[in-house]
Amino acid sequence: MVNKVTVIGSGNWGSVVARIVGVNCAEKASQFERQVNMWVFEENIKVDDTEYKLTEYINTHHENVKYLPGFKLPDNVVAVPDVREAVAGSNMLIFVLPHQFVKRTCETIKEIVRKDAFAISLCKGFEVTEKELVIISDVVRDTLGITCGALMGANLANEIALGQFAEATIATTVEWQGRAFQQLFNRPSFRCAYVSDVTAVEVCGALKNVVAVGAGFVDALGMGNNTKCAIIRLGLMEMMAFAEEFYGCTNRNVFFESCGIADLITTCYGGRHTRLGKLFVETGKSFEELEKEHLNGQKLQGHQTAEKVYKMLFAKGETAVKKYPLFVAIYKVSTKEIAAQDLFQCLADHPEHM
Incomplete structure (x- = not known):
């Protein structure tokens, strides 16, 4: 069977992903249809004093000038402003948009998704419910009634766009689907290993953002690599x-x-x-303010995930809270309950050091 691919999302990482799969779909005609649809949230943009619809600019200039300027998209990647139109007829769906929009997007498309479709999530975050944090692949699976895996890895988007070598991990519960995604994503400079534990892969992708916020606190306080590496190691243990x-x-x-x-x-x-x-530490501004000032429409997940992690720990009791002092401290600095320098007390008193 020849697979038809849709990329659901078109931000910085989504556009890089569209470059990768666009090239592979053009080269592997026996496995994939050539055209790759990319759902683009429609915006008005201005380039050299001329106004465009973002989809119009992408489809005529083959560049996502807002989220991935300076990098050409393959001409077989087609920007589509209607998500239902973008996914119609596709059996391989790639979700690569801010995690908070996944549920709503799935509700929009669930009536037209092919019954034999399968999906993969590149979204790093959790869906928040009253009682728990739900991994995004489960949101997709439960809403659409199809299988969904995950792709996570050390993948700074612009470095991959530049062709610098990178690795990623693909996880699916159905192995042949994972192997199909390997064929779709693997390039000489982008190599994907396969594992079957979707939950672990997604939890990694979400929780590492909490630890990274803490690493930013360390940088703000002028601490060096010894301290940051302690944050990373202890963060990994808590993850x-x-x-x-x-x-x-x-x-x-x-x-x-x-x-x-x-x-x-x-x-x-x-x-x-x-x-x-x-x-956050240097300016005293909120994460929401900093997001608007510095991310050009991209979203942060780490401070929000830290809050939900803390609430899950708190609901389980004092013993659970004490087992995760780094997560708790990052949450409390993020809410300004404690000062950033108080983070180091949690490191000194961490159970790993007892």
């Missing part, structure tokens, strides 16, 4: 413990794939969560 306690993820090997330690390190040294965590 693994949290994934096992709340999601039953007992295979810790997944945390040493690209989706785990590699993504954590990359984000703590080069990601937007660390950059804005630093500015």
Whole structure:
């Protein structure tokens, strides 16, 4: 069967992904239809004093000038402003949009998604309910009634756009679907390993943003690599413990794939969560203000995830709270309940040091 692909999302990372799969769909005609639809949230933009619809500009200039300026998209990537039209007829769906919009988007398309479709989520975050944090692949699966895997890794979008070598981890519960996504994503400079533990891979992708915010606090306080590496190591330990306690993820090997330690390190040294965590302390501005000023429409998840993680721990009781002092401290600094420098007390008193 020849697969038809739709990319649902067109931000910085979504546009990089569209470049990758666009090239592969053009080269692998026996496996994929050539045209790749990319759903674009329609906006008015101005380029050289001329106004365009964003989809119009992408389809005529083959560049997402707002979210990935300076990089050409393959001409077989077609920007579509109507998400229902974008997914119609496709059986391979790639979700790469801010996690808070996934549920709403799935509700919009659920009546027209093919019954034999399967999906993959590149969204790093959780869907928040009253009682828990739900991984995004489960949101897609439960809303659309199709299987959904995850792709996570040490993937700073602009570096991949530049062709610098990177790895990622693909997880699906159905192996042949994972192998199909490997064929869709693998390039000489972008290599994807396959694992079956979707939950662990997604939990890695969401929780590392919490740790990265803490790394930004360290940068703001002028601390060096010793301190940041302590944050990273302790953060990884809390990520693994949290994934096992709340999601039953007992295979810790997944945390040493690209989706785990590699993504954590990359984000703590080069990601937007660390950059804005630093500015949060230095400027005293809220994360919402900093997001608007510095991210050009992109979204932060780390401080929101920290809040929900804290609420899950608090609901479980004092013993649970004490087991995750770094997560708790990052949450409390984010809400200005404690000062950033108080983070170091949690490090000194961490159970890992007892």
